[in-house]
Amino acid sequence: MKDELLGLRPDDFSRRVRAFMERRGEPAWRVDQLRDCVFNGKARCFEEATTLSTPLRADLAQHFSLTPLEPDHVARSADGTVKHLWGLADGEQIESVLIPTSGRLTLCLSSQAGCALGCLFCATGHFGFRRQLRPAEIVAQYREASRFAQAEWGRPVSHVVYMGMGEPLANLSAVHTSLDVLHQGFGLGSRRITLSTVGLVPGIRELARRPEQFGLAVSLHSPDHELRARLMPVEKRYPLPALFEALREYARVRGRRITFEYTLIDGVNDHPELARQLADLVRGLSCFVNLIPLNPIPFVDWQPSPPHRVAAFAGTLRKHGVETAVRTPRGRDIAAACGQLRLSAG
Numbered sequence: 001m002k003d004e005l006l007g008l009r010p011d012d013f014s015r016r017v018r019a020f021m022e023r024r025g026e027p028a029w030r031v032d033q034l035r036d037c038v039f040n041g042k043a044r045c046f047e048e049a050t051t052l053s054t055p056l057r058a059d060l061a062q063h064f065s066l067t068p069l070e071p072d073h074v075a076r077s078a079d080g081t082v083k084h085l086w087g088l089a090d091g092e093q094i095e096s097v098l099i100p101t102s103g104r105l106t107l108c109l110s111s112q113a114g115c116a117l118g119c120l121f122c123a124t125g126h127f128g129f130r131r132q133l134r135p136a137e138i139v140a141q142y143r144e145a146s147r148f149a150q151a152e153w154g155r156p157v158s159h160v161v162y163m164g165m166g167e168p169l170a171n172l173s174a175v176h177t178s179l180d181v182l183h184q185g186f187g188l189g190s191r192r193i194t195l196s197t198v199g200l201v202p203g204i205r206e207l208a209r210r211p212e213q214f215g216l217a218v219s220l221h222s223p224d225h226e227l228r229a230r231l232m233p234v235e236k237r238y239p240l241p242a243l244f245e246a247l248r249e250y251a252r253v254r255g256r257r258i259t260f261e262y263t264l265i266d267g268v269n270d271h272p273e274l275a276r277q278l279a280d281l282v283r284g285l286s287c288f289v290n291l292i293p294l295n296p297i298p299f300v301d302w303q304p305s306p307p308h309r310v311a312a313f314a315g316t317l318r319k320h321g322v323e324t325a326v327r328t329p330r331g332r333d334i335a336a337a338c339g340q341l342r343l344s345a346g
């Protein structure tokens, strides 16, 4: 397999490309020229690296890949959300979602094709794990989405969240590399990158050892062990006390507030008593809770909590001093929740 330039940390990139250029007798500044083409997202194939000569581009294409990514489907929501279903070279499909708001343009990207963790409310969880994504496949979603955003809205992606298909902390080696490429290569600030996890404790501890201030979001969905284990099998492996020990350590070491995602499912996890338990659970932790009414999926007979139950849940949390926001699910008309587009595309 050819070296994928998007999957090389900037120092590896320089080393390998420099060796290649030296073999060809090219001047040293060609390395910087190619790096500019790759990390400003202008070239998605070597033919587009037009600052380089035609023979050099042809030779580069023999030795390296820029991991082309083509959409199998693009869905646009009335609320502006755009979802891409990307076809990978081996036939697997992954999704990314662009969410424009007035101040931000957020990209949710995938870290795995499918997912092994089987959360009950998640379409991706229902079709199981296919394979890990390589670093370049993660970064290529960013490159393609950024090009799309520039063409569509004339502005770049401002924030990235690892919240598409898959659990990023279950593909940590590739995710580490992709973080370096996005941060050091594409110049995306660490505070603009968030990893969203269901709570893989070893991964959280490993992430805490990185020097950057990446954001951490945790899908919680219940403060009660039994209920959470029913909704999210990962709770059996890493129960809430172990998870919160790791989160307190992360918040202490990294100095960043933790975000909790809590999907509200009517009559399942939206009881006011659970809001009180949740407030107890997060007490003393610098955190923020996002409440999101469920985006229904076809094979589970659950409905989003109605507005009055959402308001009551949020009110209880706030009364107990927990910073809370109610989010509107985005792109409901295009099946924008993780895994749904792949599901509906078949």
Ligand code: SF4
Binding pocket: 115, 116, 117, 118, 119, 122, 123, 124, 125, 126, 164, 165, 166, 167, 198, 338
């Ligand atoms: S919510 Fe995330 S971790 Fe759970 S099954 Fe879906 S993709 Fe996997």
